[in-house]
Amino acid sequence: MANADWKTYKPLLLPNIKNLHEIDVYEKNGGYKALRTVLENKDSKWTKENVTNEVKSAGLRGRGGAGFNTGLKWSFMPKPDGGPRYIAANGDESEPGTFKDRQIFEYNPHLFIEGALIAAYAMSITSVYVYIRGEYNSWIQKLQKAVDDAYKKGYIGKNVLGSGMDIDLYVHKGAGAYICGEESSLMESLEGKRAYPRIKPPFPAQRGIWGRPTTINNIETLSNVPLIINNGASWYSSMGAEKHPGPVLYGLSGHINKPGVYEFTTGMLITDLLNEVAGGMRNGKKLKALVPGGSSTPILRADQIDGVRMDAESLRQVGSMMGTAGMLFLDEDTDIVDFLWRITHFYHHESCGQCTPCREGTGWLEKLLLKIKNGEGEIRDLDILLDLCTQMEGRTVCALADAAAWPVRYTITRFREEFESRCKNTIFATA
């Protein structure tokens, strides 16, 4: 097992070094070495193409939810034409159950900045915008302080470390809209508009912010880049799950003894995370269900998690997804109907309203679940809900409709008896 030795794992993204958020401490601990290395480009080892290829062959996959190969994404950027090109770093972090990127802003902001700058070098980009959800005001200030310090030391700004490259990095504060975590919506928001997702294609690499080539990466994803440069792709890809390697921040929450953000490699057994890392369920209760990667990832019943690992492939086999690795554990007393209703309320509230199936569909999901929760539901409502999901999935500009439909589809399918027991008997019930 690639990660059988997780008990001795030493965090790399959030290492246990006091005051690492301070630039001097970061530098003393090898910080900005990777950036220096690539900018120096000794013996042409670190050409822009080589940096991208190294990240690609390391197998780093996006940590924001979709899990796409990061280096491959970078390679989609067209050749520079002299006009502006952008990175938009996605720190919107608003998928319920997710609270990992804020730890990077708080404990290791320079690692992220360094990763973003290396990405900027690799893609010939001169402006990086970091989009952070408005609620994270405290963490925005922390990152801004780190950015200011990095400017002062010449890591950002004109002629970075004497390389001749100019790179600017701006922190952009959101204002409370889940949809801004969707990459095309994030770009609209950056442009100062209502955050309505865009139709793809064109993809951001072709036409991104202000119509120019743009790459959007998650904060945690970019924070992995200096590790890859310093230690090499094969070192990186040997960590954790073969097809989804590297360190990852697991956000554990819910009815467990020791919630919090933990760093291990990918491919951790869910049972290890629950029983050993999180100290088991609170008050000696039994596990009822787990949502493994944020609210939109399909829920798993307690009897589905044995032997399942936290990586894209292992979770797919059991009918779920890695998402953001924001794991919510629910105990046996959880009212699953009430729980699902609250999720539908969230998506109804956060639907941007652009596409009819989502704007109307999320509302109907919520209404029907409220009806069932209040004991007014009928068994046929469950099938109407599933039918609604089918009418929403894949029929909208962005994936919010899918994200809203999946929890409904899988929670009803995997806990059908509990939903039925809350419904009134109807003439359809005995059919």
Add this chain to the structure above:
Amino acid sequence: MEIAFDKNDLNEIEKIKAKYPTNMAAVMAVLWYAQEKFGHLETEAQNLVAHSLDLPEAHVYGVASFYTQYFKKKKGKYVFDVCTCFSCQVCGGYDILHYLEEKLGIKAGETTEDGLFSIEEAECLGACGYAPVMQITNDIYVNHLTRDKVDKVIDGLREGKMPEFESIPLPQHQTEEN
């Protein structure tokens, strides 16, 4: 009430504009700036933002109304955004919300008569491991809420004391000392 940006404000707005290639892109940051200054963003303040960026008023209204953190109406001096979403829901977020409602004698979405407190039910605030959580006036997070903690926060705010930022140590940093 007549509201306006003074010279210093206009300087700050210029600095914001310099971060972006278009004036339009500065709208969110300038709306934040105006909300800091005026406390909330009624139509007059939105229009002021529009004029300062040379944008149509309707565009700025469109943006302001899209994002929940912009206060389109006057709210209390302290706004409690109580998270009841997902992890907070299953860890007692609603108990905290209802306790606050009872204590202040108002419902979510309302403001106390003295104009001091508003309560809002918030969607996921991104503090799931520290549930239940609330945020005070778009700023400080208060984690691991209990009724006691709510009482203390309110007593403090009545004396004008905002709780301080609480840094929650990472569990792996607590176990092994360096």
